[in-house]
Amino acid sequence: MIKQIIFTLFTFLSSQMVYSQTFDDTSCWEYFKITQDLKNNKPLDKKTWNQFLKNDAIQVYLKDQGVDSAYIDNYRKNMEIAYMPKNNALLQEKLKDPMKNWWLYIVNEYKVNEDQMKKYLTDIKKDPKSYFETCYQYTYQMLPKKYQKKAPNYKVTIIPIHNDAHIESSWMMYSLMAAYFHDANKMGAMGGHEFHHVLRPQLMFEVENQDAVIVNLLQKILNEGSADLTDKIYEGKDAVKLLEFQRETRAEFIADGAKVIKNIDSLLSVKPLNRSSLKMNKLINIGNTSGHVPGCYMSDIIYKAGYKKELVKHIEDPFQFIYLYDKASKKDKNAYVLSSTTMDLVRELDKKYRPKAKVEQYQ
16 A cells, blocks of 8 residues: 555656756856856956857857857957946946947846846746746637647746747747846746747648748748737836836837838739749848737737737637738728738638648647
8 A cells, every 4th residue: 555655656746747847047047157257357268158158058049049159259248348347437338328239238237137137036946836827827818728738848948148038849948138027027928928839729731832931921920929919018118127128129019010011011912923932031021020020010900909809719820810900900090901912812822721721739
């Protein structure tokens, strides 16, 4: 009997270890060791810096950002300026123009918020379950009930450089700056956004080469537009716990969104349309081609028109997203209305691919 109890307990604990969400902040504490030396006016030599950057999560993140060795060395030099007391006069002079010295400004924010960031990491590590449960609650706001699952095999890593988030295979990477400030503003919302990318069901189908760019565009717009309703709606001028530039992100997405939608519409309305010649960076004609800008704008129009429930009901479907936007935009005198030519194209693609499409979700 005792052996059976022990075996049952071991099985339960093993299953908990296997399926519990993990949270890794190792590189942050390594970073704090480096910053302590800098605060003592000890320069950050290239060997130490490059060794720190060998962290797997940092390497994946930097590769995604497309940075080169010059950027990496410049970041190191900015750390010396920000953290070393002997460079304080130079730091204050450069911070007078943060846009011109952007990465120095970012590094300095890490410095001035270091103690609070340490507490933030320590508090999450004390109760990671509650942290992830909070993230999932934001994720579920944009998912039908049957898809409100979890992704326990996803590893979440916080890295102490830059200001962004990235998903790679079964790995989520948050920069400490993004996580700290966004969680201070609305705990779990940013994580909810990233888990939404993982758990949102998707309409999957094979696409002919000539249609690939257009369909990819529709998928990108839905992917970011729907996720932005989990967290971006909590950002704005009144989100005082965010840094100023973070408070402006959603407003910038929406302001640029109408222009990008107009550009997409004009390119898709050309007759005759050479679909094979279309390029993503020409359709989304700004630096960020992830789908955030048109997606955030379109989901905002849908949300304001009162169609959030319908969007959630069809959260997997890029064609339905366009139909909902079309319906919502016609109710908003300030919204950009897509041309009948573009809408006919979307309907054509829908009719062409839906019969063989399947809905898939992360397993």
